[in-house]
Amino acid sequence: NAGVTQTPKFQVLKTGQSMTLQCAQDMNHNSMYWYRQDPGMGLRLIYYSASEGTTDKGEVPNGYNVSRLNKREFSLRLESAAPSQTSVYFCASSGSDRVTAYNSPLHFGNGTRLTVT
Amino acid sequence: QKEVEQDPGPLSVPEGAIVSLNCTYSNSAFQYFMWYRQYSRKGPELLMYTYSSGNKEDGRFTAQVDKSSKYISLFIRDSQPSDSATYLCAMSVPAAGNKLTFGGGTRVLVKP
Numbered sequence: 001n002a003g004v005t006q007t008p009k010f011q012v013l014k015t016g017q018s019m020t021l022q023c024a025q026d027m028n029h030n031s032m033y034w035y036r037q038d039p040g041m042g043l044r045l046i047y048y049s050a051s052e053g054t055t056d057k058g059e060v061p062n063g064y065n066v067s068r069l070n071k072r073e074f075s076l077r078l079e080s081a082a083p084s085q086t087s088v089y090f091c092a093s094s095g096s097d098r099v100t101a102y103n104s105p106l107h108f109g110n111g112t113r114l115t116v117t
Numbered sequence: 118q119k120e121v122e123q124d125p126g127p128l129s130v131p132e133g134a135i136v137s138l139n140c141t142y143s144n145s146a147f148q149y150f151m152w153y154r155q156y157s158r159k160g161p162e163l164l165m166y167t168y169s170s171g172n173k174e175d176g177r178f179t180a181q182v183d184k185s186s187k188y189i190s191l192f193i194r195d196s197q198p199s200d201s202a203t204y205l206c207a208m209s210v211p212a213a214g215n216k217l218t219f220g221g222g223t224r225v226l227v228k229p
Contacts, residue, residue: 042205043207090161092160
Protein backbone atom coordinates (compact mmCIF):
# COMPACT_ATOMS: atom_id res chain seq x y z
CA ASN A 1 0.00 0.00 0.00
CA ALA A 2 1.92 3.03 -1.24
CA GLY A 3 -0.73 5.64 -0.31
CA VAL A 4 0.70 9.09 -1.09
CA THR A 5 4.17 9.14 -2.64
CA GLN A 6 6.29 12.30 -2.80
CA THR A 7 9.48 12.82 -4.76
CA PRO A 8 12.16 13.87 -4.14
CA LYS A 9 12.63 13.31 -0.40
CA PHE A 10 15.33 15.99 -0.11
CA GLN A 11 16.38 18.90 -2.30
CA VAL A 12 18.80 21.79 -2.03
CA LEU A 13 18.32 24.74 -4.36
CA LYS A 14 20.09 28.01 -4.90
CA THR A 15 18.08 31.23 -4.83
CA GLY A 16 16.41 31.76 -8.19
CA GLN A 17 16.44 28.12 -9.28
CA SER A 18 13.23 26.35 -10.17
CA MET A 19 11.96 22.88 -9.37
CA THR A 20 8.84 20.74 -9.33
CA LEU A 21 7.77 18.60 -6.40
CA GLN A 22 5.89 15.49 -7.46
CA CYS A 23 3.01 13.79 -5.67
CA ALA A 24 1.02 10.71 -6.60
CA GLN A 25 -1.72 8.82 -4.75
CA ASP A 26 -3.06 5.35 -5.44
CA MET A 27 -6.24 5.51 -3.34
CA ASN A 28 -8.48 6.83 -6.13
CA HIS A 29 -9.02 10.02 -4.11
CA ASN A 30 -10.67 13.02 -5.70
CA SER A 31 -9.04 15.79 -3.67
CA MET A 32 -5.37 16.61 -3.27
CA TYR A 33 -3.51 19.24 -1.27
CA TRP A 34 -0.09 20.81 -0.81
CA TYR A 35 0.92 22.00 2.65
CA ARG A 36 4.16 23.44 3.99
CA GLN A 37 5.36 22.86 7.55
CA ASP A 38 7.64 25.30 9.34
CA PRO A 39 8.80 25.08 12.97
CA GLY A 40 6.09 26.30 15.33
CA MET A 41 3.79 27.23 12.46
CA GLY A 42 1.97 23.97 11.95
CA LEU A 43 0.92 23.04 8.45
CA ARG A 44 -0.26 25.78 6.12
CA LEU A 45 -2.20 25.11 2.93
CA ILE A 46 -0.50 26.28 -0.26
CA TYR A 47 -2.84 25.00 -2.98
CA TYR A 48 -5.49 22.36 -3.31
CA SER A 49 -7.41 20.53 -5.99
CA ALA A 50 -10.94 19.57 -5.00
CA SER A 51 -11.27 17.34 -8.04
CA GLU A 52 -9.46 16.53 -11.26
CA GLY A 53 -9.33 19.61 -13.46
CA THR A 54 -9.68 22.18 -10.67
CA THR A 55 -7.12 23.96 -8.51
CA ASP A 56 -7.44 26.74 -5.95
CA LYS A 57 -5.23 28.86 -3.76
CA GLY A 58 -4.84 28.15 -0.09
CA GLU A 59 -3.45 30.28 2.70
CA VAL A 60 0.10 30.81 1.37
CA PRO A 61 0.12 30.47 -2.46
CA ASN A 62 2.61 33.22 -3.39
CA GLY A 63 5.67 31.91 -5.19
CA TYR A 64 4.08 28.59 -6.12
CA ASN A 65 2.13 27.06 -8.97
CA VAL A 66 0.38 23.70 -9.19
CA SER A 67 -0.78 21.26 -11.82
CA ARG A 68 -3.35 18.50 -11.37
CA LEU A 69 -1.97 16.27 -14.09
CA ASN A 70 -4.64 13.57 -13.70
CA LYS A 71 -6.62 12.06 -10.84
CA ARG A 72 -3.50 10.47 -9.33
CA GLU A 73 -0.92 13.24 -9.65
CA PHE A 74 -0.64 16.76 -8.25
CA SER A 75 2.63 18.68 -8.67
CA LEU A 76 3.92 21.84 -6.98
CA ARG A 77 6.30 24.15 -8.85
CA LEU A 78 8.63 26.79 -7.48
CA GLU A 79 9.50 29.07 -10.40
CA SER A 80 12.19 31.13 -8.66
CA ALA A 81 13.10 29.69 -5.27
CA ALA A 82 13.68 32.02 -2.32
CA PRO A 83 15.22 31.27 1.12
CA SER A 84 11.75 31.89 2.65
CA GLN A 85 10.59 28.76 0.82
CA THR A 86 12.91 26.57 2.87
CA SER A 87 10.45 24.19 4.46
CA VAL A 88 9.07 20.67 4.55
CA TYR A 89 6.39 20.19 1.92
CA PHE A 90 3.61 17.67 2.38
CA CYS A 91 1.17 16.42 -0.18
CA ALA A 92 -2.13 14.98 1.02
CA SER A 93 -5.22 13.45 -0.50
CA SER A 94 -8.77 12.74 0.61
CA GLY A 95 -11.79 11.01 -0.82
CA SER A 96 -13.73 14.23 -0.89
CA ASP A 97 -13.12 17.91 -0.32
CA ARG A 98 -16.17 17.89 1.93
CA VAL A 99 -15.80 17.09 5.60
CA THR A 100 -18.93 15.46 6.90
CA ALA A 101 -20.02 14.08 10.22
CA TYR A 102 -18.36 10.89 9.06
CA ASN A 103 -14.69 10.46 8.54
CA SER A 104 -13.03 12.06 5.56
CA PRO A 105 -9.41 12.27 6.70
CA LEU A 106 -6.42 13.64 4.92
CA HIS A 107 -3.79 11.05 4.01
CA PHE A 108 -0.31 12.56 3.94
CA GLY A 109 2.89 11.62 2.19
CA ASN A 110 6.21 11.64 4.05
CA GLY A 111 7.27 15.05 2.79
CA THR A 112 9.96 16.73 0.72
CA ARG A 113 12.59 18.60 2.71
CA LEU A 114 13.64 21.64 0.71
CA THR A 115 16.49 23.99 1.53
CA VAL A 116 17.01 27.17 -0.48
CA THR A 117 20.41 28.82 -0.01
CA GLN B 118 -2.54 36.00 16.79
CA LYS B 119 -2.86 32.53 15.30
CA GLU B 120 -6.30 31.05 14.82
CA VAL B 121 -5.25 27.85 16.59
CA GLU B 122 -2.79 27.89 19.50
CA GLN B 123 -0.93 24.85 20.77
CA ASP B 124 1.88 24.62 23.31
CA PRO B 125 4.97 23.38 21.44
CA GLY B 126 6.33 21.42 24.41
CA PRO B 127 8.29 19.23 24.66
CA LEU B 128 6.11 17.35 27.10
CA SER B 129 8.06 14.61 28.84
CA VAL B 130 6.22 11.90 30.82
CA PRO B 131 7.15 8.51 32.28
CA GLU B 132 5.79 5.39 30.64
CA GLY B 133 2.30 4.57 31.89
CA ALA B 134 1.37 8.17 32.69
CA ILE B 135 -1.57 10.06 31.20
CA VAL B 136 -0.62 12.51 28.48
CA SER B 137 -2.81 15.60 28.30
CA LEU B 138 -2.70 17.81 25.22
CA ASN B 139 -4.82 20.77 24.30
CA CYS B 140 -5.48 23.50 21.74
CA THR B 141 -7.34 26.76 21.93
CA TYR B 142 -8.90 28.46 18.96
CA SER B 143 -10.50 31.77 18.12
CA ASN B 144 -12.87 30.97 15.24
CA SER B 145 -16.25 29.97 16.66
CA ALA B 146 -17.28 28.62 13.25
CA PHE B 147 -14.99 25.59 13.56
CA GLN B 148 -17.15 22.45 13.64
CA TYR B 149 -14.76 19.60 12.83
CA PHE B 150 -11.85 18.84 15.14
CA MET B 151 -9.04 16.41 14.52
CA TRP B 152 -5.86 15.20 16.12
CA TYR B 153 -2.97 14.06 13.97
CA ARG B 154 0.13 12.21 15.15
CA GLN B 155 3.43 12.84 13.38
CA TYR B 156 6.51 10.73 13.91
CA SER B 157 9.90 12.21 13.13
CA ARG B 158 10.57 12.48 9.38
CA LYS B 159 7.08 11.21 8.55
CA GLY B 160 3.80 12.73 7.43
CA PRO B 161 0.95 13.32 9.88
CA GLU B 162 -1.59 10.53 10.34
CA LEU B 163 -5.13 10.96 11.58
CA LEU B 164 -5.61 9.85 15.18
CA MET B 165 -9.00 11.17 16.26
CA TYR B 166 -11.86 13.02 14.63
CA THR B 167 -14.81 14.68 16.34
CA TYR B 168 -17.71 16.71 15.09
CA SER B 169 -18.98 19.65 17.14
CA SER B 170 -18.87 19.25 20.94
CA GLY B 171 -18.50 16.24 23.18
CA ASN B 172 -16.14 13.38 23.86
CA LYS B 173 -14.88 10.55 21.73
CA GLU B 174 -12.93 7.55 22.91
CA ASP B 175 -10.83 5.14 20.88
CA GLY B 176 -8.77 2.66 22.85
CA ARG B 177 -6.25 4.60 24.94
CA PHE B 178 -7.16 7.90 23.28
CA THR B 179 -9.91 10.32 24.31
CA ALA B 180 -10.71 13.54 22.48
CA GLN B 181 -12.79 16.28 24.06
CA VAL B 182 -14.27 19.39 22.50
CA ASP B 183 -15.57 22.33 24.53
CA LYS B 184 -16.95 24.79 22.02
CA SER B 185 -18.13 27.23 24.68
CA SER B 186 -14.51 27.67 25.81
CA LYS B 187 -13.04 27.19 22.31
CA TYR B 188 -10.81 24.46 23.73
CA ILE B 189 -10.07 20.92 22.61
CA SER B 190 -8.11 18.20 24.40
CA LEU B 191 -6.52 14.86 23.69
CA PHE B 192 -5.75 12.40 26.48
CA ILE B 193 -3.52 9.37 26.06
CA ARG B 194 -3.87 6.78 28.83
CA ASP B 195 -1.19 4.27 29.75
CA SER B 196 1.32 6.06 27.56
CA GLN B 197 3.98 4.01 25.77
CA PRO B 198 7.38 4.97 24.35
CA SER B 199 5.81 4.40 20.92
CA ASP B 200 3.51 7.36 21.65
CA SER B 201 6.54 9.66 21.45
CA ALA B 202 5.69 11.93 18.54
CA THR B 203 4.40 15.39 17.69
CA TYR B 204 0.64 15.80 18.05
CA LEU B 205 -1.11 18.32 15.85
CA CYS B 206 -4.63 19.57 16.34
CA ALA B 207 -6.57 20.59 13.23
CA MET B 208 -9.94 22.20 12.66
CA SER B 209 -12.30 23.03 9.87
CA VAL B 210 -15.42 25.04 9.21
CA PRO B 211 -18.05 23.26 7.10
CA ALA B 212 -17.66 25.66 4.17
CA ALA B 213 -13.90 25.05 4.08
CA GLY B 214 -14.28 21.30 3.77
CA ASN B 215 -10.99 19.47 4.14
CA LYS B 216 -8.93 22.66 4.04
CA LEU B 217 -7.78 22.35 7.62
CA THR B 218 -6.32 24.91 10.00
CA PHE B 219 -3.56 23.31 12.05
CA GLY B 220 -2.02 24.11 15.40
CA GLY B 221 1.78 24.24 15.63
CA GLY B 222 2.03 20.81 17.27
CA THR B 223 3.12 19.57 20.69
CA ARG B 224 6.15 17.30 20.92
CA VAL B 225 5.62 14.44 23.37
CA LEU B 226 8.36 12.22 24.80
CA VAL B 227 7.38 9.12 26.78
CA LYS B 228 10.34 7.80 28.75
CA PRO B 229 10.65 4.06 29.53
